Every structure is written in C-alpha cells, then in structure tokens.
Amino acid sequence: MVCTTNDLSAWKDFPKGLRVLLLDEDSSSTAEIKSNLEAMDYIVYTFCNENEALSAISNEPGNFHVALVEVSGSNVNGSFKFLENAKDLPTIMTSNIHCLNTMMKCIALGAVEFLRKPLSEDKLRNIWQHVVHKAFNAGASAQSESLKPVKDSVASMLELKVELRQAETEYMEKTENVSLAQESNEHQSPASDKYPAPSTPQLKQGGRLLDDGDCQDHINCSIEKESAEQEGESKSVETTYAMSQETLQLGDPQSFVETVIKEEDNSTDGVKIENNICPNPQNKDGLKNSNGGAKKASGLHNSYRTRANRKKMKVDWTPELHKKFEQAVEKLGVDQAIPSRILELMKVEGLTRHNVASHLQKYRMHRRHILPKEDDRRWPQHRDQVQRSYYPHKPIMAYPPYHPNHALPPRPVYPMWGATGSHPAGVHMWGPPGYPPWPTTESWHWKPYPGMHADAWGCPVMPPHSPYSSFPQNASGSQSASMVNNSCGVTQKSFDLQPAEEIIDKVVKEAINKPWLPLPLGLKPPSTDSVLAELSRQGISSLAPPH
DNA sequence: ACGCTAATAT
DNA sequence: GATATTAGCG
Numbered sequence A: 001m002v003c004t005t006n007d008l009s010a011w012k013d014f015p016k017g018l019r020v021l022l023l024d025e026d027s028s029s030t031a032e033i034k035s036n037l038e039a040m041d042y043i044v045y046t047f048c049n050e051n052e053a054l055s056a057i058s059n060e061p062g063n064f065h066v067a068l069v070e071v072s073g074s075n076v077n078g079s080f081k082f083l084e085n086a087k088d089l090p091t092i093m094t095s096n097i098h099c100l101n102t103m104m105k106c107i108a109l110g111a112v113e114f115l116r117k118p119l120s121e122d123k124l125r126n127i128w129q130h131v132v133h134k135a136f137n138a139g140a141s142a143q144s145e146s147l148k149p150v151k152d153s154v155a156s157m158l159e160l161k162v163e164l165r166q167a168e169t170e171y172m173e174k175t176e177n178v179s180l181a182q183e184s185n186e187h188q189s190p191a192s193d194k195y196p197a198p199s200t201p202q203l204k205q206g207g208r209l210l211d212d213g214d215c216q217d218h219i220n221c222s223i224e225k226e227s228a229e230q231e232g233e234s235k236s237v238e239t240t241y242a243m244s245q246e247t248l249q250l251g252d253p254q255s256f257v258e259t260v261i262k263e264e265d266n267s268t269d270g271v272k273i274e275n276n277i278c279p280n281p282q283n284k285d286g287l288k289n290s291n292g293g294a295k296k297a298s299g300l301h302n303s304y305r306t307r308a309n310r311k312k313m314k315v316d317w318t319p320e321l322h323k324k325f326e327q328a329v330e331k332l333g334v335d336q337a338i339p340s341r342i343l344e345l346m347k348v349e350g351l352t353r354h355n356v357a358s359h360l361q362k363y364r365m366h367r368r369h370i371l372p373k374e375d376d377r378r379w380p381q382h383r384d385q386v387q388r389s390y391y392p393h394k395p396i397m398a399y400p401p402y403h404p405n406h407a408l409p410p411r412p413v414y415p416m417w418g419a420t421g422s423h424p425a426g427v428h429m430w431g432p433p434g435y436p437p438w439p440t441t442e443s444w445h446w447k448p449y450p451g452m453h454a455d456a457w458g459c460p461v462m463p464p465h466s467p468y469s470s471f472p473q474n475a476s477g478s479q480s481a482s483m484v485n486n487s488c489g490v491t492q493k494s495f496d497l498q499p500a501e502e503i504i505d506k507v508v509k510e511a512i513n514k515p516w517l518p519l520p521l522g523l524k525p526p527s528t529d530s531v532l533a534e535l536s537r538q539g540i541s542s543l544a545p546p547h
Numbered sequence B: 001a002c003g004c005t006a007a008t009a010t
Numbered sequence C: 001g002a003t004a005t006t007a008g009c010g
Helices: A005-013 A027-039 A050-059 A076-085 A100-108 A121-125 A128-137 A147-167 A176-186 A226-230 A319-332 A339-346 A353-378 A380-385 A426-430 A478-488 A501-513 A528-537
Strands: A019-023 A043-047 A066-070 A091-095 A113-116 A261-263 A313-315
Touching (some): A066 A076, A076 A091, A076 A100, A339 A353
Antiparallel strands (some): A261 A313
16 A cells, blocks of 8 residues: 555654545535645545545545544544544544534544644644554454554654663663554454554443443553462453543543552653543533532543553542442442452452452541541530441441431531642542542431431431430330331331340450441440540550551 | 451561 | 562451
C-alpha cells in the first residue's frame, strides 16, 4: 500500500508524511486545518462529504493513517456514518458544538478523540499519537498495511531509546515500551481493535453493580490479579481497563467513575513515575445521580501503556473508590463487612482483597478512635452514655437497615479522617472541599437520641435517663419497647421478649471482640471516670501512653 | 484460606 | 505524618 518500507525509512522524522483524511463541510475551516497540518508535514486529503471520504477509503484501503472529521450541526449523522464505516481508521472528531452526548456518541462509535474547535496547533500536531496507538493496540484484523510500518518504525525508535537509557543506568528492567511492543504483538485480542486511542483493550465487565444503580468502575491501570499475588512469579497477564462499549450507555454519561490506581515504577534513579491518568475532565455538568445526587467524576481514561512487570501497585482510594467501599460496608453492615465480601460487592476490577483489607483496617481504626470523641464532643451531656447508633446488626439487635432518605442533621460536623483540616492540596480523595473526607453524608449516622428521628431509624431510641443495665428497652419496661414499636410500625419481636442468657452473652462477647462496632443498646463503654477509678482502685495512678 | 493486627514502606 | 503494603498470627 501506501506505506512501504521506503516510507518507513523516510520516517526518521515521524510523523512527517502521515496521511490525514480531512472531512469537513466548511470549506474555510478545511483550508485552514489543511494548511496547518501541512505545515507540520502531514499529508492532507480533504473531503467535504462522508460518502466521498468513505469511498476514498474503500477504494484505497490503507491510504490514510488518521481521519479528522468535523461534526457539524447540520450533518451529525454524516459524521456518525463515517465513523461507523471507517472503523479501521483512527478517527478524530472535531466540532464547535461540545455537547457531551454528541461527544459520547462519537467515542462510542469508535472515535479516538473529540477535539473542540478551534483546533490549536498543539491539538493538530499530536494527532499522530492515535496512529501510533492504533498501530500498537489494534487487533490483527485492523493491522492494515498502513499501520504496520508505523508500528515497526516506532518500535525501532523506542528500542533505540531503550538502549540509550540502559547505557546510563545500572540495572533496569526491560523497558515497558519494549514490553509494550512485544505484548501488543502477543496478547492482542481480536476484539481489541478500534478503541479510542488512549484506552487500551479492556475486559468486559459483567453485571450490574450495587443495587442503587451506581456506576461501574474500572481501575484503569494495570494491577496484578489477586490470584497472582500468592503464586510466585507467574507472569501475570496485564490487563488495562478502560471503558467498554458494552457498558457504555450513551444517555448516561455519569456512569463513568474515575478510579485511579497509581502505579509506581522505581526506575533507574528511583524517581517515581506515577501513571496516573485522567485526562478528560470534560463533564462536570449535571452529573447527578437520580438516587441521591452523588457526584461522579467522569472521564475516559487514557491507559497509557500495558505493562507486564509485577511491580506492586498502589491503590489510590479515590473518593469514588472509597464510596463504593463504603457502600459495600453499609450494605453488609459494619460487622459483617469483611474484606472478601466487600471486595465482592465493590466489583472493582483488579482490586485485591488485600487492598480492601487494608482499607478496612484504616476505616475501622478511624471509627474506633475518632468517632467516640466526636460523639462526646457533640453531646457532652451524655458523656458517659456514649451511644453508637449505627448498628445494623441484624441477627441480634434487628436494627433497621440504613435508610437513605432520612434527614440529616443540619450542618453536621462529621469526623475527619485525616488531620483536622490540615490536609494540603491532596484532599482530592476525601471528597469535595468543605466536606470531611471520609464519612460522607450518607454514611455517617450519628443521631443523638434526644432529637433522633425514630421514624427513620426505627428504634435505637433510648431514653436519655435509661440505666445502663443491659437491654434497657426491656429492662426499663415494655413501655419503651412498645412505644418504639408503635411509633415506627416495625415489629421487633426480639425487643418484646426477655433476651435469653445466651443472647446476652453473645452480645457482650461480640462487643468485646469487636470493639470497633457500636455497642448494642444498653451497653455502654466504661466512662473515663470509671476506668480511672478502677485503675486507681488497683493501684495504678497513671496511664502509660498506648505505645 | 481468611481476617485481623502490627510492622514496614513510601 | 498519613496512608498503603506486607508479614505474621490465630
């Protein structure tokens, strides 16, 4: 075809000579773009309607490397038609209109990028990237003759670079770029062609997520699978996750959540390279979920490369990721929340149980250490009756599940995870500014019983004066129990019956074994005073710090 | 195997 | 110092 080995040798100054199909109905802008591109040594072929362009493609397949297509208001369908019929050609859409839906549709139809007009020189200059990406990431079917030379050429360039770098470094693993080249040769999946350039072939993701209809996340950077973590050196097949067309729903742009995992790469001098990619901050508008207005950062992720080394990945617990974590925990109930189940519920590709366990550990620590203080601080009058109200412990206490619609106390002061307000700019993971990072409004259910909304909570209402004998809802008379039952209309047989000894044992035991959990009703943690009193009774007058 | 905690690393 | 990973134990 047009790309021959001669071209290859001529491509020392790549991307010079790359052939651009320019489809634009507006002749003046066409001329401008053309001249700009030509100034950059691209070879430009212009067309003013899609049929012409398409026939040019079909007549001379492989003649073009990349297409630049205008999406005009008047002929949107023409653009789409082109897209659909030129799947083998990396196609960049350009437009004055930047309607998110249109953009989405273009991308969904296979466009590699959507550029807003006016097309700056920078934008134009870089269009070759899509050609290279295609050359390396497209399936064999799409490996047209025009791409092959590109690939070879680029590969050889990269190899050159590798040698140079190796010369100046002591030890270094095979450069990712090389493995990239090799991998794309070996692991190409047939279905992996014609995806947006920045994204690499993806795993399809099955099933829906949490029942609130939340979105699917993809970790867009390669992580090793959990199965690989126990086995020694099995070269784990790297997978890079990106948006899949199956999950793409045109009318539902908010269903993309940004989830980023940083990959750390201790290369030569120990400089950390973060492969943190989220290049398209495009749609911030109207990203409200119907079920609660959760804001979603969205973005198509440019997974830049596919790598095959076994470096440890660092999971970046973005707000989105954490939110899923939190939702999983909520769904399970704090006490039932164990790493494996959370992992299951989160349905995040690539996340390992270890990651979740680690996060869970922190989460619990946070709850354990910060919350009681918060509680105290907010209701000092009940200092020695710290009541932890969120306790959906089904088996024993039969608390009602989390109710998403309950009213929140106005301007609640939620506990912060990290230092109080001393987070620099890195708060990105802890939610929108002004909000405390971890506990989102949905997840923290601190209801002082004085003003508690029993309707929403169902029943963990306890008279402020209730004695701290066990099970005040029974001990203090059936009155409170029945009142509660009446008021919330929930039948709670367990409250009507005198708890069996074993139940009490179980509760107490559990309270002891799982200190991070809220205490069941009627149990209270020892007050500071009583602890001190007991200590002094035992002859201990001062406390050594916990460590 | 799994969950949890503590130690370790970044 | 905060946060994620790893190791070790039950």
